[in-house]
Amino acid sequence: MNQVNRVNCHYLLNRCGNLKQLKQVHAQSIIQGLYRLQYLACKILNKYASFNEALDSLKVFNQIQNPDVISWTSLINLNLTIDQPHEALSAFSDLVISGLRPDNFSIVGALSACGRIGDLSHGKMVHGMIYRHELSFEPIVGNALIDMYSRNGEIKVAELIFKEMEVKDIASWTSLLHGFVKCNDLESARWVFDRMPQRNSISWTAMITGYIRGRSPIQALELFQKMKLEGNSPPTLITIVAVLSGCADIGALDLGQSIHAYINKTGLDSNSITLHNALMDMYSKSGRLDGAEEIFREMPGKDIFSWTTMISGLACHGNSVRAIEVFEEMLRSAVSPNEVTFVAILTACSHAGMVTEGRRWFDKMSQVYGFEPRIEHYGCMVDLYGRAGLVEEAKKFIEQMSIEADAVIWRSLLSACLVQGNLRLAEMAGKKVIELEPDDDGVYLLLWNIYCSVKRWDEAVKIRKMMKDLQVKKRPGCSWIEVNGVVHEFIAEDRIHSLHSEIYIVLEVITEQLKMDLYQ
Incomplete structure (x- = not known):
């Protein structure tokens, strides 16, 4: 084949906008014998991967005779793209076994795989290959090492690598920042963030998301306001979703509405289901169910999280009848519930006092949909019985649970017993809470009040003494x-x-x- 055909094939691959066009170009490359050229085969492989056609990508690789480092690296990256890190690491091993010398790109792929699967042992071996093969220690390699060690909990090693890097780019700083966030060391993460020579949307988002996950929504929202004021790095979809989560956590409706207005003004990925779900969650948790329902109705498409968010919001605000209506609408739309959806529908039944309906869906969850009840589902059922005044049934249900009841469940029974005036069961539940969470100040005070109300002064004094001996203090x-x-x-x-x-x-x-x- 002459040079023109090769150039044309390369050009057409770059221009492929859909799978059909790619298959046509691929067919022509086979007819003309161009598939034997490894760089074109790798380009076809990567193009199939970009269209999420992993099987076709693997077929292309398997047709490459004597794959070189670039071909193996393409296979490694393909497996990482389709979330198969074990296969990616296996491909890297095959590369090494074949006698080829890995390059920086294949090393980065292998380190990424080790980080994702938490394989520190192989990660250290790949680290050693950098020195054995005298590879240049470029920032991309250092960043991958920081990420791998951070994901494996070796943040001190990651920090040491960062300090030894002669050239640090913005990704290097962000990698270390990510590392501290993953280790839940927000103080160190903020220290890195404040000293970054420059920041981009990724670094801002990493710090904001870290605060949200670390249950520090105030700091997250303050940082988001600062990000907008500086104006150098526009918020991404991930940033907005994280901030909306922070608004939902503390009911910051005004700020949430201003972010909604910002989304409408900028047109930021307005068709994103994830973004609509985050807005619904914010409005629901801020008490604006009308706003949540409006977004829900106008969504271009709904996934299981959309339905669950709406059902949960309605249930938590006592609109149980509407929650059940939405749940039934979801079932008619051929969307199958997940475990969280059942938590939402059981909560709705609990708030409405619908004991029979709650029992029915609890049984269906395992018998029809194949979900084994988790502690959250058991907790909903205990709450259902308790709110209905059926505290003896709640106690019997706890005793029949297939898993050990936690302090939350016993605390739920305790509250129900106090409302019903069943002090005998309340005392039993309170003691269970103390066994499981001896530092819970609230339950000591509740038991003390129970004993005082029935003039059992010796037990009341004993509870006070326990608090003093265990140094349990009332948390503000x-x-x-x-x-x-x-x-x-x-x-x-x-x-x-x-x-x-x-x-x-x-x-x-x-x-x-x-x-x-x-x-x-």
């Missing part, structure tokens, strides 16, 4: 309030807030006014 309550788009955090007896003096003055005035109203 924490709450958030949003004023004019700014979220304020308060802790009991807080003196840190900048306006604490004015706040306490207002509280004293309110208290005095309440006393005056009481005596009138």
Whole structure:
């Protein structure tokens, strides 16, 4: 074949916009004998991978005679793309066994595979090959090493590699930042973030997401506001979804609505189901079910998470009848529920006092849909019985559970027993909570009140002594309030807030006014 045909084939591969066009070009390359050219075969392989056609990609690789390093690297990357890290590592092993010298790109692929599957032993072996084959220690290799060691919990090694890197790019800093976030060391992550010479959307998102996962939504929202003010790195879809999650956690409706307006203004991936799900979750948890339902109705497509988010939001706000209606609508649309969906529907039944309906769906979950009940499902059923006043049935249900009840379940029974005035069962449930969580200050106080109410003074004194001996102290309550788009955090007896003096003055005035109203 002459040079023109090779060039044409390369050009056409770059222009392929769909699978049909790719197959046509592939067929022509076979007819003209061009598939024997490894660089073209690799390009065809990668093109199939870009269309998520893994099987066709593997067929192309298997037709390559004596694959070179580039061919093996293409196979490694293909397996990583289709989330088969074990196969990717196996392909790297075959490359080494074939006697070829790995290059930086194949090394990076192997390190990525080791990181994903948590294989520190093989990761160290790949690290050793960098020195054995005298490969250049480029930033891309250092970044992959940082990521691999971080994913395997060796953050100190990752930090050492970072310090020894002569050339660090923005990805190097972000890799170390990611490492600290994965190890839940947010303080060190923020230290790295604050010292980055420059930041991009990925680094901002990594830090914001770290705060969200670390249950520090206030810091996440403050950082997002700072990101927008600096304006150098526009928020990505992942950033927005993370921030909406933070808004949902603390009910920051004003900020959530401003982000919704930002999405509409910028047109940021407006067809993304994930984004719509995050907006629904934010509106639901902020008490705006009308906003959540509006988004739900207007979504171009719905996945199982869309349905579950809507059902859960309705259930948690007491609109159980509507939650069950949406659940039945989901079943009619041929979408199968998952385990979280059943938590939502059991919650709806619990809040509505629909004991028979709840039992029916609990049984169907395992008998029809094949899901083994998890602790969350058992917890919903205990709550269902408790809210209906069936505390003896709740106790019997706990005793028949296939797994050990946790403190949450016993605490649920305790609360139900107190409402029903069943002090005998309440005492038993309280003692179970103390066995499982001896530092739970609330349950000690509840038991103390129970003993005092029935004049069992010896037991009341014993509970107080247990608290003192175990050094159990009442944890201060924490709450958030949003004023004019700014979220304020308060802790009991807080003196840190900048306006604490004015706040306490207002509280004293309110208290005095309440006393005056009481005596009138």
